[in-house]
Structure formats: structure tokens, C-alpha cells
Amino acid sequence: MSPPPFLLPLLLLLTLPFPSFPSPTVCIVGGGIGGSSLSHFIRRYSAPQSNLTLRVFERNAVVGGRMATVTIAGHTFEAGGSILHPKNYYARNFSEMIGQRRPGSERSEDGDRGFGIWDGERFLLRSWSVDSMGGFPFAEKMVSLLNDAMMFFRYGFSLFKMKTFVEETVGRFLKYYECSDSRPVFETVDEMLKWSGLYNLTTHTLEEELISIGLSPLLINELITVITRINYGQSVRISGLAGAVSMAGSGEDLWAVKGGNWRMAAGLLNQSDVLLHLQEEIVSVSDLGTHYALNSSAGNSYICEVAVVATPLDEVDIEFHPPISIPKRKLQHTHATFVRGVLNPAYFGLKTVVEIPDLIGSIEDPSLPFSSISVLKRHGEKDMTYKVFSRQATEDTLLDEIFSARQETIRINWGAYPHFDAPEVFAPIILDGRHLYYINAFENAASTMETSAVAAENVARLILLRLHGGLSLGMSDLRGIKSDPTYLHSDL
Numbered sequence: 001m002s003p004p005p006f007l008l009p010l011l012l013l014l015t016l017p018f019p020s021f022p023s024p025t026v027c028i029v030g031g032g033i034g035g036s037s038l039s040h041f042i043r044r045y046s047a048p049q050s051n052l053t054l055r056v057f058e059r060n061a062v063v064g065g066r067m068a069t070v071t072i073a074g075h076t077f078e079a080g081g082s083i084l085h086p087k088n089y090y091a092r093n094f095s096e097m098i099g100q101r102r103p104g105s106e107r108s109e110d111g112d113r114g115f116g117i118w119d120g121e122r123f124l125l126r127s128w129s130v131d132s133m134g135g136f137p138f139a140e141k142m143v144s145l146l147n148d149a150m151m152f153f154r155y156g157f158s159l160f161k162m163k164t165f166v167e168e169t170v171g172r173f174l175k176y177y178e179c180s181d182s183r184p185v186f187e188t189v190d191e192m193l194k195w196s197g198l199y200n201l202t203t204h205t206l207e208e209e210l211i212s213i214g215l216s217p218l219l220i221n222e223l224i225t226v227i228t229r230i231n232y233g234q235s236v237r238i239s240g241l242a243g244a245v246s247m248a249g250s251g252e253d254l255w256a257v258k259g260g261n262w263r264m265a266a267g268l269l270n271q272s273d274v275l276l277h278l279q280e281e282i283v284s285v286s287d288l289g290t291h292y293a294l295n296s297s298a299g300n301s302y303i304c305e306v307a308v309v310a311t312p313l314d315e316v317d318i319e320f321h322p323p324i325s326i327p328k329r330k331l332q333h334t335h336a337t338f339v340r341g342v343l344n345p346a347y348f349g350l351k352t353v354v355e356i357p358d359l360i361g362s363i364e365d366p367s368l369p370f371s372s373i374s375v376l377k378r379h380g381e382k383d384m385t386y387k388v389f390s391r392q393a394t395e396d397t398l399l400d401e402i403f404s405a406r407q408e409t410i411r412i413n414w415g416a417y418p419h420f421d422a423p424e425v426f427a428p429i430i431l432d433g434r435h436l437y438y439i440n441a442f443e444n445a446a447s448t449m450e451t452s453a454v455a456a457e458n459v460a461r462l463i464l465l466r467l468h469g470g471l472s473l474g475m476s477d478l479r480g481i482k483s484d485p486t487y488l489h490s491d492l
């Protein structure tokens with residue numbers, strides 16, 4: 001079947017050799033979901049005969065970056081990016097490509113003892129749990145109804161306003177999956193956010209947004225605070241957009257990749273014909289006029305026509321010649337502590353372990369030593385694996401108060417996500433006006449696996465467009481990506 005006539009000039013242009021670089025090399029710093037998605041989309045949108053070389057540099061021995069796992073008692077748990085939203089269409093397609101999608105969040109599958117909101121002295125709210133129904137017929141349905149009623153009793157109609165706020169934000173985000181007839185290639189994060197209608201949410205705090213739409217302070221200071229503390233380690237003073245994204249990540253039908261989300265990065269890199277340089281840290285990037293020299297910690301120098309930074313620049317030490325200029329920002333550090341053992345009921349004012357909720361989230365109070373504690377696996381009644389999130393490192397003395405027994409403890413200090421600070425100021429995507437790109441400029445809007453993939457997809461199109469001499473074509477048209485997300489889902 002011949003292509004529609006309006007696509008012919010575009011097809012022709014994509015099959016032409018690159019005008020200025022016969023076979024350009026694209027060097028990508030970072031083998032996380034950003035760098036691996038970029039490789040995937042560049043290959044996907046390039047003509048097969050483009051002869052493009054892709055080099056990916058990863059300073060660690062494994063790919064995945066902030067998607068990483070820990071293993072305790074023979075079980076593997078997500079240590080970084082863990083949950084995916086049902087409408088994270090790129091991640092969905094990536095995981096299906098590698099045949100590893102698994103439903104359900106990482107919460108323990110061995111019974112459910114509900115969740116509780118902890119204020120340091122007592123549980124302000126405790127959900128009903130299936131276990132508490134003691135084998136009652138239709139227990140799950142009953143629990144769900146009881147919890148809905150309890151939440152409504154406490155927070156009232158604010159709950160519906162919260163749901164609408166999240167749905168509207170997700171709806172706007174879905175514009176990034178539209179076909180490129182209506183979706184431009186963006187050169188700045190501001191443009192990208194303004195086009196989808198998400199920009200204003202980055203100019204106010206979540207708290208301001210929610211108050212302006214009439215949510216009750218009780219809901220904001222309890223449930224929503226718990227959500228932002230669990231998902232971003234921060235208070236409701238994060239931006240409205242980061243807040244809405246974190247609230248979307250507490251809904252239903254969340255999922256993860258079987259064996260670990262890092263497998264998406266591994267799968268994408270495997271399928272994208274890249275030259276992967278593991279354990280090779282890029283220490284400097286020099287612009288040599290028509291190309292860049294990337295120098296690595298191994299003493300190697302690589303010549304690339306295009307250089308892409310696929311890692312936050314806030315805590316990495318890459319020298320740029322000439323220097324680049326980006327707004328100063330901080331990363332929020334989240335300490336993830338994995339404990340095999342059992343919680344101490346007395347710490348929570350309870351008598352028995354079975355009374356302790358499976359997920360405990362705390363309110364915003366600087367004296368509280370943790371943001372959340374969740375059961376990941378119940379090996380036995382007094383032998384479980386837990387994940388503790390906190391803003392500070394967890395000392396042994398603290399853990400010995402919270403836990404009555406500990407067999408194994410693993411601590412990870414993550415430079416986890418941006419410290420969101422509305423109004424956000426975004427770094428440029430094109431760092432030098434030439435071919436030095438920065439995917440993680442988008443991260444100050446929201447930091448998730450999917451937003452990294454969406455940002456990378458835009459950068460892939462931007463690179464190809466600018467290499468082709470500034471054509472205003474939409475690459476995705478050429479591969480049949482249509483505006484219907486379910487079509488996109490099956491097409492990728």
C-alpha cells in the first residue's frame with residue numbers, strides 16, 4: 001500500500017542522508033529510563049539507512065539508574081522508582097515489549113492490614129482491612145464500602161474535588177501521546193508545559209492550588225500530605241503539578257515490571273542497537289565546533305556530533321567547555337531503609353503486631369523520623385520485609401525503637417527527585433544552542449519514569465528535526481502513532 005500523498009515529502013526527507021553529518025554519532029550520558037527511552041525513540045523515528053551511531057555511557061555496572069532493586073530473603077523489591085500509573089502508556093509498551101508487565105503495586109500480596117496516618121502519638125485515621133474482617137464473606141467488598149464511608153465522613157466532598165483535580169491533570173498529560181499533527185516538537189520545557197495546559201500548575205504550590213479549588217485543610221494536611229511525603233519526600237508546598245502527579249500515583253490499578261522496573265531500560269537498550277559503555281563515567285564535555293568530545297573516567301575520549309545529558313545535573317560533576325548555565329536547584333534526598341524483621345507495636349501505642357497497618361504514612365512534623373513504613377512481604381507472622389522512607393538517614397538507635405527485631409537492614413541514600421519549588425524555573429533543553437541536549441530539564445515539572453520517557457521522546461524528535469536542518473515535520477506520523485492512546489499502546 002502506498003503512503004498517503006501528504007506524507008510523501010516527509011518520507012522522502014527522512015530517507016535522505018543527513019545533510020551536514022553523513023553518519024552522526026549521538027552520545028548519551030546516563031542509562032536510566034531517560035537515556036534508554038531516547039535511544040529507543042531515536043531508532044524508532046530514524047530511517048533505517050540513517051547510519052546513526054548511538055553510544056550510551058553509564059557510570060554504574062548496571063543500567064536503570066533510579067530504577068533499581070534490592071533482594072532480601074530471596075525476594076526482589078523495588079528500591080527506587082516503583083509504581084507505574086495505568087495511563088503511563090510508554091512504560092506500558094516498553095514493559096510489554098520485554099514481556100514483563102505485572103499488575104498490582106509493590107504492596108504486600110500476603111493479606112492486607114490497611115493503612116494508617118500517624119502523627120507521632122496516635123493514628124489520626126486507620127482504614128478497615130480485609131484481615132480485620134476475620135474471614136467475613138465478601139470481606140473485600142465490605143472493606144471497600146466501609147473505607148469509602150469512613151473517608152467521606154472525615155473529608156466530605158473535598159474527596160470528589162481532589163479526584164477531579166487529579167483526573168484533569170492526567171487528562172492534560174495525555175496530550176503528550178497525541179499524534180504530531182497536533183503535537184509540536186518543543187525546544188523548551190515552558191513551551192511543552194504551556195501547550196498541554198500544565199504550566200500554570202508549576203507556578204503555584206500544591207497547597208495553594210488545592211485551597212483555590214476548595215479542598216478542606218484537613219484533607220490537605222492529612223491524606224494529601226501523606227501522599228506527597230511518600231511519593232516525593234516533601235510537603236504540600238511542592239508545585240501543583242508535582243503534587244497532582246504524586247496524587248495520581250496513589251490511585252488504583254498501579255503496576256510495576258516483573259523482575260524490576262530497571263528491565264525496561266535494559267530491554268530498550270538491547271533493542272536499540274547501542275554501544276553501551278558500562279562503568280564509564282563522563283567527566284567532561286567539550287564543544288569542538290562541529291562536534292563534541294566526551295571524556296570519560298577511563299581516560300577515553302569520544303567524538304560525537306550530538307551529546308545528550310540524561311541525568312540530573314544538580315549532583316553530578318561533569319565539566320562543560322564552554323560552561324553551560326542552568327538554574328540552581330537541589331535534589332530531595334530520600335533514605336530508603338529495607339528491614340527484614342518485625343515492627344514494635346509499643347512504638348505505635350499498640351499491643352500486637354497484627355494491629356499495625358501495612359502502610360503507615362506520617363503527617364508533616366519535623367520531629368517525625370520517617371515519612372512512611374510499608375510491608376513489602378510477610379515471610380511469617382513475625383518475619384516481614386519493610387520499606388521505610390525518611391528524609392534523614394535511619395540510625396540503628398531509631399530502628400531499634402521502631403522494630404522489635406531486625407535480621408537484615410539495607411540503607412540507600414537516593415538523590416531522589418528535584419526539591420520542587422514553585423514557581424519552577426526550568427533549565428534549557430538545548431543547553432548550548434547547538435547539539436547539546438538535556439532531557440532532565442523536564443524533571444522539575446514532575447519526576448517519574450513516564451515523564452522521563454515523555455521528555456526523551458520529545459528530545460529524540462528535536463534532535464532528528466535539528467539534524468535534518470530545521471524541518472517542521474512530525475516524526476511520529478511516519479510510524480503511524482495516532483491520537484488515541486490505546487492505539488498508541490498497541491502500536492509502539
Ligand SMILES: Cc1cc2nc3c(=O)[nH]c(=O)nc-3n(C[C@H](O)[C@H](O)[C@H](O)COP(=O)(O)OP(=O)(O)OC[C@H]3O[C@@H](n4cnc5c(N)ncnc54)[C@H](O)[C@@H]3O)c2cc1C
Pocket residue numbers: 029030031032033034035057058059060063064065066067079080081082083084231249280281282283310311312316317318334336414415416417440447448449450452
Ligand atoms: C526512592 C524513589 C522512589 C521513586 N518512586 C517512583 C515511582 O513510584 N514511580 C515513578 O514513576 N517514579 C518514581 N521515582 C522517580 C523515578 O525513579 C525517576 O524519575 C526516573 O527513574 C529518572 O530516570 P532518569 O533516566 O531520568 O534518571 P536516572 O534514573 O537517575 O538515570 C541517570 C543515569 O545516569 C547515570 N550517570 C549520572 N552521571 C553520569 C556520568 N557522568 N557518566 C555516566 N553515567 C552517569 C546514573 O548512574 C544513572 O544510571 C522514584 C525515585 C526514587 C529515588
